[in-house]
Amino acid sequence: MTEEEKELLQTYKPEKSLIIYGSLAPNKPNHAVVEHIKGEWKKGIVRGKLENVGWGAALGYLGFKHCRKKDQQKISMFALISDELVSNWQMLDEFEGDEYRRILAKYELDTGEIGVGYIYAINEEKA
Template sequence: MKQASAGVSWLQPREVRPCLVKAIAQFNEARVCSEEEDENKACRLVRDGLDVLQAGLGAHQDSGGNGDWLRSKMLGKLMRDSGLTVPIVDLSSLWGIVDWLFDYPVNRLAIYGTLRRGEPNHKIIKHITGEWVNGFVRGRIEEHYGFPFFIGDDQGGMVPVEILSSVELPGSLERIDRFEGVWYRRTLIPVYDSAGSIFFIANIYCKSEKMFNPGLLY
């Protein structure tokens, strides 16, 4: 299996990483709000996350730059997609910007448990044709009721994962969500190579807050 190696260049500066981690946390919270049909809060969180990225990247541009690289790129993307002089910015458009900025993480799934090749539940994704690489995510694995649960922590250790990259993956995510159930929550996470550089952003199933709080199930 191939090893992950550093990808998108703007993700690489270590000074930008705190902003990246904070933005991803807001995007993940926005996804929860979207699932709970709180679109206004989801929009606000995605916008806030994009502003965090804008601030982090702008602060580390060349001194001759205007610090507005990300904003101009996003505006251009929105206008191309909408075909309008003034783009329409709704939740769907904002998620499109996030996908575009992170080089479409919807096509990548970081796997650490029973979905891996050779494991009993790999059959759930066996039909998906794609490329597999090895990488690492920061956090830890806990075991509950005989199942592994990933808990993300940017200051945590490096947990090895297998990453499936496939344009077929988006069509299967809802089915995988149903299989994983309410004890797992699909989130975005940076994936690192063996040298500690960020390879890309991917989806991963981590422990859900609903696992130990049955009241949240209703």
């Protein structure tokens, strides 16, 4: 790991931020999976692309993927900020399954604050 990567992880603590853009969001069909995790919900955007891929697509929730800057869309999201995520990552990984993988992404809150967290993206190897 480079010094820049170490600094990024220390500054943003992405292990404490889950970026939710689909069915796990408040008032969405799979929110019960995360509602036991105590934390703070914040609204904002993440930049990337949504594609009709993954099991969530069958429910009307497109899958996220990183893309080149010129192809990026602003995607509405919630960030769940919680110390409890660390003990829930395995459960969340199992829930999402092998069609998705947990990756780092940068987000911007409605307040203008920038953060880095984990988002479940399309697993290109399974797509």
